Structures are given as C-alpha cells and as structure tokens.
Amino acid sequence: MRTTVSAPTPVVVAIDGPSGTGKSSTSKGVAARLGMAYLDTGAQYRAITWWMLRQGIDPADTAAVAAAAEKPEIVSGTDPLAPTITVDGTDVSAPIRGAEVTGAVSAVSAVPEIRARITGLQRSIAEGAAASGPGIVVEGRDIGTTVLPDADLKIFLTAAPEVRAARRSGELGGPQDAARLAATRADLVRRDTADSSRTASPLARAGDAVELDTGDLTLEQVVERVVAMIEERRSA
Numbered sequence: 001m002r003t004t005v006s007a008p009t010p011v012v013v014a015i016d017g018p019s020g021t022g023k024s025s026t027s028k029g030v031a032a033r034l035g036m037a038y039l040d041t042g043a044q045y046r047a048i049t050w051w052m053l054r055q056g057i058d059p060a061d062t063a064a065v066a067a068a069a070e071k072p073e074i075v076s077g078t079d080p081l082a083p084t085i086t087v088d089g090t091d092v093s094a095p096i097r098g099a100e101v102t103g104a105v106s107a108v109s110a111v112p113e114i115r116a117r118i119t120g121l122q123r124s125i126a127e128g129a130a131a132s133g134p135g136i137v138v139e140g141r142d143i144g145t146t147v148l149p150d151a152d153l154k155i156f157l158t159a160a161p162e163v164r165a166a167r168r169s170g171e172l173g174g175p176q177d178a179a180r181l182a183a184t185r186a187d188l189v190r191r192d193t194a195d196s197s198r199t200a201s202p203l204a205r206a207g208d209a210v211e212l213d214t215g216d217l218t219l220e221q222v223v224e225r226v227v228a229m230i231e232e233r234r235s236a
C-alpha cells in the first residue's frame with residue numbers, strides 16, 4: 001500500500017510586541033523548527049531609516065522622509081537560519097543595529113508614506129511564502145492589527161520592562177551595573193511609548209491575538225508553546 005505524505009497546510013503567523021519581549025528569537029526558532037519562512041519587519045524599518053540618515057535626511061523632517069519613501073530598494077531574505085537585509089544591494093544587517101539607527105527609527109517609521117511602502121513589501125513577501133511553502137512567521141508591531149489582519153495565528157508577546165532591559169543589556173556584554181540597566185530600560189520605554197502612541201498603525205495587540213508573557217519562560221519554552229499553537233491550528 002502506498003502512503004501519501006501531504007504537504008503541511010501553509011500558515012501565516014503574526015508575532016507582535018514591544019522591544020525585548022523575544023519576537024525575533026522566537027520567530028526565528030519557530031520558523032526554523034517548522035521549515036517556514038521568517039520576516040523581521042523591524043529590520044525593514046531600520047533599513048529605510050539607515051538609508052535616510054545616509055542621504056542626510058533629518059528623521060524629524062516628516063515631509064522630506066515622506067518624499068523619499070519610495071526611493072531605496074529594500075530586499076529581505078526570509079531564511080530563519082540566515083536572514084538578510086539589503087538596501088540598494090548593500091548588506092546593512094550590521095549598521096541597522098547601531099545606536100544612530102535605533103535612535104531615529106521610531107520617527108521614520110511613524111511617517112504614513114513609510115508605513116504604506118513597507119507594509120506593501122511585507123504583504124507581498126507573506127503572500128509569496130504562503131503560496132510556495134509551509135508558510136511564514138512575520139514579527140513586528142502592527143502585523144496582527146494592520147499588515148496581516150487575516151493571519152491564521154496572532155501572538156502578542158509581553159514582558160516587564162526590567163526583564164526586557166536586562167535581556168537587551170545582556171546582548172551588549174560587559175558588566176551589568178544598575179546605571180546601565182536603568183539607561184537601557186529608559187531607552188526601551190521611550191521607544192515603546194513612541195511606537196504605541198503614533199497615529200499611523202501603532203504598536204498594539206490585535207483583539208484576536210493570544211497574549212504570552214515571556215518573563216518567566218525560557219526561549220525554548222516560548223518556541224515550544226508557539227509551535228504547539230501552530231500545530232493545533234493546522235489540525236483544526
């Protein structure tokens with residue numbers, strides 16, 4: 001007797017939440033485990049911010065940012081084991097993590113023309129992945145609410161600011177003194193406030209998203225829970 005192994009049903013998963021809740025690590029882990037594609041939408045906003053700074057455009061000059069929104073070509077590679085991001089063919093994966101971009105990204109990403117441009121890119125990447133493989137995990141701030149409101153599964157990650165600051169500060173290495181933790185926490189909270197209070201598609205939990213506090217969970221435990229939710233969705 002011949003057994004037919006059918007391809008898994010493609011699923012589109014939206015993972016949102018504030019900085020340091022574990023969106024990138026969780027999304028990459030889940031996508032790698034299930035052979036899915038992965039899209040880091042924050043990297044796209046960082047990439048266009050990097051380009052604006054390189055052009056000498058002031059991130060606070062909303063009109064200038066809007067006028068240039070369509071100019072750079074931004075390409076995201078969606079392999080969770082080796083995600084890539086280029087701007088006009090230049091690999092920007094390292095410089096987009098620098099302090100200059102981090103300090104400017106909330107202003108640039110609040111401009112409606114920037115959001116329209118980047119949202120269009122995100123939707124076409126998600127559509128392509130869902131049409132050609134087992135699906136995609138897309139992480140950001142407004143994926144469940146705006147970019148992919150029909151996603152098969154929406155997850156909103158949270159964690160206390162102290163936990164998130166300790167995680168972010170840990171990434172930088174070196175001694176973890178109280179002053180450094182307090183400064184990291186203040187930066188995170190400032191960015192969360194800006195991202196949540198902007199008019200255009202703010203950071204928000206979708207009404208139908210599952211909320212998961214990652215504060216007391218290891219990364220492996222968070223990945224396990226999300227994988228279980230996806231498998232449950234596939235078998236429903």
Ligand SMILES: Nc1ncnc2c1ncn2[C@@H]1O[C@H](COP(=O)(O)OP(=O)(O)O)[C@@H](O)[C@H]1O
Nearest residue numbers: 019020021022023024025167171214217218219
């Ligand atoms: N559940 C977890 N427990 C402990 N550390 C975690 C957990 N999830 C993520 N991290 C660590 O926290 C930091 C921030 O995670 P990241 O995935 O970049 O968050 P986000 O994408 O939400 O900003 C990384 O150093 C990551 O390894």
Ligand SMILES: Nc1ccn([C@H]2C[C@H](O)[C@@H](COP(=O)(O)OP(=O)(O)O)O2)c(=O)n1
Nearest residue numbers: 019020041042043045105109140141142195
């Ligand atoms: N879907 C998204 C993703 C990110 N952004 C903006 C707001 C965030 O502060 C920046 C950077 O996002 P990123 O996910 O790289 O930030 P962290 O990894 O949390 O430091 O981009 C957004 O407006 N919408």
